[in-house]
Amino acid sequence: MAQNVNNIKDHVDLFHQPEYQELFENKKQFEGMPDAEKVKEVAEWTKTWEYREKNFAREALTINPAKACQPLGSLLAAVGFEGTLPFVHGSQGCVAYFRTHLTRHFKEPVSAVSSSMTENAAVFGGLRNMVDGLANAYALYKPKMIAICTTCMAEVIGDDLGAFVGNARQDGSIPDDFPVPFAHTPSFVGSHITGYDSMMKSILDTLTEGKKAETTNGKINFIPGFETYIGNLRELKKIISAFDLDATILGDHEMYLDSPNLGEFEMYQEGTSLEDAADCINAEATITLQTYTTPKTRKMIETQWKQKTLTYRPWGIKATDEFIMGLSELTGKPIPKEFELARGRAVDAMTDTQAWLHGKKAAVYGDPDLVMGLLQFMLEMGVEPVHVLVHNSTNAFEKEAKELLESSPFGQNATVWGGKDLWHMRSLLFTEPVDFIVGNSYAKYLERDTKTPLIRIGYPIFDRHHLHRYSTMGYEGAINLLNWIANGILESLDRKTDTPAVTDISFDLVR
Structure with a gap:
């Protein structure tokens, strides 16, 4: 009976079984966890303005950053080119993380190889790993181009990609005319968008070398x-x-x-x-x-x-x-x-729904361009952004965001928080509540904790399927954004008005 495949439990049910509940209780005792009343007391304190001031005063600690690391972005840039194999100069664990992160969002396999650096390479350098890795990748996977990026390990010890690629060519690992763009992408600075930029620049620089003509191609x-x-x-x-x-x-x-x-x-x-x-x-x-x-x-x-x-x-x-x-x-x-018609449909949809969004207060976080796009749309709908948080921010972004917000009557009460993380956002949501938050899947914990409805827009989205197949830009994209935000608000309203004769006293079916 115990070996019956039909008795295998989903992990959600599995951890509710008595043996696991007992394990969790023992774990609390082993770790010396305070009693439930003390935990509740401290948890309530972390929702206060007093804690918020301490939270925002921290400098040397990041809690739940709203960004990913550079190599992730370099992989996305690389796979956009014909026959290109991303090659991560670092440990196998790092490349597994990047592949998994992308795969979980897109629900597609993402191929990438690694130079498989271990403790030995960390001490003596990863040249041999690079030379052998390029030879194996070229022979086994037959790419048309290999795009190399680095991880923290390779950057800390100072591996020189240009020299390593040159040595690989001398050893015959790859042909002399085979394109191998490379980018130094340390994870301890920048973010995934920095890695994207570095790899895109390297790919274009490599492929266009010596190709400049006297006349344009008209493209x-x-x-x-x-x-x-x-x-x-x-x-x-x-x-x-x-x-x-x-x-x-x-x-x-x-x-x-x-x-x-x-x-x-x-x-x-x-x-x-x-x-x-x-x-x-x-x-x-x-x-x-x-x-x-x-x-x-x-x-x-x-x-x-x-x-x-x-x-x-x-x-x-x-x-x-x-x-x-x-x-x-x-x-x-x-x-x-066709664009005149598409625009008209978008404006019509926005007119139909504006009453449900007008005056709603929002928090938003994500990458700089994503947040700017969301602000553009929300201000058009009369949504009032209150908390605008971008971890991988720049001075230029903050200047542009503030100018946009100041240009609209609906952006006057917004604050742009550059370089802050999601634990900062938690303090903001408790001390200055809003009607909804727009962010990626990681905000579901903010939703549970602060009871702020979440609209999932951004990257990564792991816990919902197929949202990445839609558009967010253009007139069709405007309708999608409207759909997600408006219906998210209505779903939240339904959850608050589901008690017969107590809270369901509105005309639910004419919304």
């Missing part, structure tokens, strides 16, 4: 940035197609991270062709759809390529209008009729 480059909504890549392609543009998307991971199940596994799923990427140096202009994920890449394009760059963040109506009109001005082509 427009688009860099999506650290884009975790596959629907945004599809929305971008719809816009490109509607304008009949000759364009190159630099880092197109749509198929890689949302591939159809056709019965056979393919390790490399489409992506930007290396030929197109090599020719992007000759484009008319490069448009980036995120500001803070591409600063080094944009600088290289402007200073080394002498190419015009433009940045748009088409979230909400006004910013999408600017993007569409900007493309029309850049290309000299009229705005397609």
Whole structure:
């Protein structure tokens, strides 16, 4: 009976079994845990303004950072190119974390290899690991390009990727003409968006070397940035197609991270062709759809390529209008009729729902560009942001965010918290409550603790499926944002009005 497969319990049920409950009680005794009354007393104190001041005074400790580390971003940049294998110079555990983090969000396998550094390599350097690893990766997985990034271990001991790749070529691990862009991506500084920028810059620099022509190819480059909504890549392609543009998307991971199940596994799923990427140096202009994920890449394009760059963040109506009109001005082509219709549908939906969002107070956190896009949309709907938290913030972001908030009557009571973490956000939600919070899956613990309804928008989203397949930008994206936020508010209202003849005294079915 004990071996019956039908008796296997889900982990949720498993840990409620008597033997585990007893284990948890023993653990409390072993750890010398205070009694329940003391725990409750301290927990209540952590909800006060007094604790908030102590919480915000800390300097040397981060609790639950609202960011990931650099190599994660470098992997996302790499898999957007044809036949590219990410290679992490560090331990196996690190690369397993990066792959798992991306896989859990996208529900797709993410291939990456490691130089498998251990204690020995940490003392004597990882050159041999790199040389052997590149040889094995090239022979086994037959990539068209290998993109190398580093972890903390390799950075602390000072491994020189440029020299290591040169040695690997001399040893015959990889051919002399095989592209191997590399980026130093230490996890103890920056964040995943820093890693994305460093890898994107290296890939473009490597592939375009010696490819500058005397005339342009007439194309427009688009860099999506650290884009975790596959629907945004599809929305971008719809816009490109509607304008009949000759364009190159630099880092197109749509198929890689949302591939159809056709019965056979393919390790490399489409992506930007290396030929197109090599020719992007000759484009008319490069448009980036995120500001803070591409600063080094944009600088290289402007200073080394002498190419015009433009940045748009088409979230909400006004910013999408600017993007569409900007493309029309850049290309000299009229705005397609379909965008007028899509805009009208979005405005109609926003008009239908504005009464439920107008005046609602919100907290929001995430990456700089994501937060800016959300602020643009929420202010258009009359939502009042109160707490705006960005862990991987910059002075430029904070200046832009404050200017946007000050420009709207609904942004006057907002505070931008740069460099703060989710334990700071907890104090904010207890001392200055809001109607809802917008953030990734990690905010579910804030929701449970502070009873603040959570709207899941951002990265990562682990505990809900398929949200990444939708768009957040463009007119269709505006409807999706409206849908998630408005229906999240209504679901929260339902939970508060579910007691017959006590709280359900409104007209629920006409909302």
